[in-house]
Amino acid sequence: MQPPGFHPYQPGFPPPPRRGGGVKAFLFGWLISGFGATLFAGLLVASYDDLSKIGLRVMYVVFALALALAVGSVAGKTGGPNPATYVAPALLAMAATFLGTANGYVFVLLDAGGTDILEAMLEHEPGAPAEFWWKGLKGGIALLGLAVAGGGVFAVGNLVGKRQRQG
Template sequence: MTQPTPPGQGGQPYGQQQPYGQQPQQPYGDQPGYGYPQQPYNPFPQQPQPGGFPPPPPAARGNVGLGVVAALVAALVAAGVYGGIIGATEHEIGWAAVGVGFVVGLAAGKVGGPNPAVGVLAAVFSLSAVYLGQLVGASIVIADKLNLDFTEVFFDHFDFVQEAWKHDADAMTYVFFAIAAVAAFGSAKRASQ
């Protein structure tokens, strides 16, 4: 028979002897988890939705299809802004072409991820955006000079706008294309990291 150890003499308090092979439970606060088994850390706990199903996982970066769509939308918006700048100043501006490439590449890289095709498509879309922006700018200038509506010049006389663009295009026009493409490729690569 085992003799009970009085409290305070190194053993368990009277009446609380542990069976052979079991460790005594520590009081609360002496071990992690306060006496409960330690759970693995989960920084993103999933809360059940109505119906008991967990929410879908967040959209993963690296979706090339969404990157292409983001680059296309950014290219259209940047082309409009670039065209507005050209129309207001009646000059092509190099930093604006860099901005077009940067915006298109940033959108493509953030959404599309590190796939090299995303950077190439961003460069192609930025070239198209600079060209479209220059056509929009030329249409604004022509509409102002002839006292016509922009939409009439751009949509009804698009061939005339393209001819005017070809006539005015010089070496700097093509330098702006190159600047925009390089900026788009570089910003897509940096944004995807």
Template sequence: MSQPPPYNPYSQPPAMPPSPPGFGAPQQPYAGQPPMQSWQQPPMPPGQPYPQQPMPFGQREQRGHPVGAFFLGYFASVVVSLAYSVLVLATYEDQTRNTPQILYIAHALLNGAIVGTLIGLMARRRSGAWISGAVIAPLGVFFGHTNAVPMIIADISGMAAVGDMMEDDPFIPAKVWWGSHGDTEWISLLGLVLAAAMAWLLAFATGRRR
């Protein structure tokens, strides 16, 4: 019966020293040791962050311009309100009882829609600019109506009558906007609310998609 060869320690390959965790190839288990599971792998040493994935080519962070959006919305509101004042001046002699209210509400919706859309396109996701649109649009509605009053007075009685009005009671345009009957006061407030809501909603909807 043959005997196994005697154990010779010098004939075995030298054992490799373990490498520091996190460097080199992953450590292999010793003979007779079960393989390491994924949750048993040595953790990365501190100070070695994971590599960040670069952004795809051509994609940049979307940034709005809230200041530019504010001035653009303000300019658009002034233009729309001025157009409304000229329209009232051109049609006040032929208007019926309900025509001023209809034009006023239509102006509120149009002013808010234009201001909100422009601010949303330029400011994008800046919520502060959205709120500014909800302030600009009602102001445009108010001044569009009040500016039409001195235009009508000047058309009827001349520019001297406008100067007399400013000396006697400069708040006459605001009083005309508010109305003297109970059925017109709520329409005045409704126009401001509609303009603010329309401006904010369109700025939000347009800015979120940018």
């Protein structure tokens, strides 16, 4: 029982600040990651005629870094200072770096040869998009992109979340 006239927040004092929401960080991370993966696949289709293997690798790492900055800043802003809220957005960004490249490969096949080539590829080698991601990016670069995306989201989210708490 509370004493008469007791209020959890006395007049003149603001309520404590909200801590942030992991659900918001997840949803916005999912939206930005999906948009980023689609955008990267579209860039691959638009530039596959002029893109060298080194250009592809550089573009992949730059994409992973840009995605980490975008997803990390939104996750830090919506998730607050709690580092546990950056885990799911980091995993989503890692998945988006992989899916952007693999889907870009599929879109390039569709653009270059139509549905017949895509159907033949999927019938005989259904794992070809993932194989392109691994072999086309030379394994180490593929893993570097995943590390940049995941670690970058966590680092940027942590910085933005701490600044939000201070400011």
